[in-house]
Amino acid sequence: MSATSATTPEIKLQVQSLAKLYGQTIALDHVDLEVRKGELLTLLGPSGSGKTTLLQLICGLQEPSSGTVVIDGKDQTHAPVNKRDIGVVFQNYALFPHMTVVENVGFALKMRGLPKVEIDTKVAKALETVGLTHAAGRAPSQLSGGQQQRVALARCLVYDPAIILMDEPLGALDAKLREVMQIEIKRIHRETGATIIFVTHDQQEALALSDRICLMNNGKIAQLGTPRQMYEEPQNLFVADFIGVSSIIRGTVKDGALQTTLGLLPISGARPSNGTNGAIVVRPEAISLGEGFCEGRVRETVYGGSDMRVIIDAGEQEIIARATAATGDIEVGKTVRFGWAPDAVRFLIDKD
Numbered sequence: 516m517s518a519t520s521a522t523t524p525e526i527k528l529q530v531q532s533l534a535k536l537y538g539q540t541i542a543l544d545h546v547d548l549e550v551r552k553g554e555l556l557t558l559l560g561p562s563g564s565g566k567t568t569l570l571q572l573i574c575g576l577q578e579p580s581s582g583t584v585v586i587d588g589k590d591q592t593h594a595p596v597n598k599r600d601i602g603v604v605f606q607n608y609a610l611f612p613h614m615t616v617v618e619n620v621g622f623a624l625k626m627r628g629l630p631k632v633e634i635d636t637k638v639a640k641a642l643e644t645v646g647l648t649h650a651a652g653r654a655p656s657q658l659s660g661g662q663q664q665r666v667a668l669a670r671c672l673v674y675d676p677a678i679i680l681m682d683e684p685l686g687a688l689d690a691k692l693r694e695v696m697q698i699e700i701k702r703i704h705r706e707t708g709a710t711i712i713f714v715t716h717d718q719q720e721a722l723a724l725s726d727r728i729c730l731m732n733n734g735k736i737a738q739l740g741t742p743r744q745m746y747e748e749p750q751n752l753f754v755a756d757f758i759g760v761s762s763i764i765r766g767t768v769k770d771g772a773l774q775t776t777l778g779l780l781p782i783s784g785a786r787p788s789n790g791t792n793g794a795i796v797v798r799p800e801a802i803s804l805g806e807g808f809c810e811g812r813v814r815e816t817v818y819g820g821s822d823m824r825v826i827i828d829a830g831e832q833e834i835i836a837r838a839t840a841a842t843g844d845i846e847v848g849k850t851v852r853f854g855w856a857p858d859a860v861r862f863l864i865d866k867d
């Protein structure tokens with residue numbers, strides 16, 4: 516093995532300059548993406564950003580207008596769905612209602628003509644992985660939503676496809692069950708080493724689950740990176756706004772600082788030229804309350820258990836800060852001073 520192959524991750528999926536037009540609508544605009552073996556990558560983005568289209572082109576439910584889809588090194592751009600070695604888990608489970616859990620999970624193996632003893636072993640292992648051994652003989656109607664979703668996942672795991680696609684799989688579950696299933700999916704992913712592409716429009720879910728997040732906007736990739744990179748190093752204002760909570764303070768550069776409605780604010784790092792339009796992005800935890808170079812009126816406080824979100828009107832500008840037990844009294848309607856360390860915030864150029 517050469518030194519490079521030891522460090523270069525194996526690529527399971529390669530999407531090159533993939534585009535899809537529906538009439539005049541550009542659903543996907545020449546997207547390039549590589550998914551590594553064993554990673555859990557989420558496709559995240561607002562409604563209409565192109566997530567479903569990309570997913571459908573990867574699994575073969577739609578034909579691209581241009582570009583290629585390469586799976587395990589083979590060009591599969593025009594291959595039919597059932598020839599792509601891809602497992603799909605949908606939000607609505609799509610289980611066979613007249614079959615038991617065991618029959619549902621074993622169905623694909625039976626179709627492939629595997630010997631019964633091999634099917635039984637593989638199905639038992641898949642059910643154990645998703646924690647449903649005890650429910651093997653039940654019908655889907657006798658299972659909760661979370662359990663049905665586990666069966667749908669077991670149905671893919673059982674034949675070990677190159678890639679498992681999950682299209683908003685937790686969308687139909689209530690908040691608590693969603694959290695439980697997120698932790699379960701993380702465990703199953705770690706234990707099986709499966710390559711998973713997971714579609715969601717919930718940024719919290721993407722941050723919690725992903726090895727990497729592919730954030731889409733208007734049919735393009737706005738940024739691709741680890742959850743930490745997306746949160747701490749957003750490359751543009753769309754990413755900063757979509758991932759996590761932030762105050763976005765717009766203005767125009769003047770002599771190395773940003774002229775804003777809050778006054779002239781320092782910019783650390785970058786030295787953009789005078790007249791550049793941009794914004795300072797401040798995460799709630801970077802804001803110190805009680806002292807600082809700005810002042811505003813507390814409009815609302817939102818209790819969140821371990822901390823509290825504080826929404827401040829500073830003239831036209833909305834500021835979202837975080838208060839903890841250590842922060843002094845914060846009362847709605849009161850004036851509060853606040854500020855931040857210049858190197859704890861980011862300056863991003865406004866590209867719109």
Ligand SMILES: Nc1ncnc2c1ncn2[C@@H]1O[C@H](COP(=O)(O)OP(=O)(O)OP(=O)(O)O)[C@@H](O)[C@H]1O
Binds near residue numbers: 563564567
């Ligand atoms: N079959 C279709 N015919 C026409 N336009 C379509 C079709 N499918 C998608 N589009 C358009 O393509 C764009 C991308 O849609 P897509 O469904 O991929 O977005 P999405 O990010 O998955 O959204 P959502 O989260 O709402 O499912 C949208 O403007 C959508 O209206």
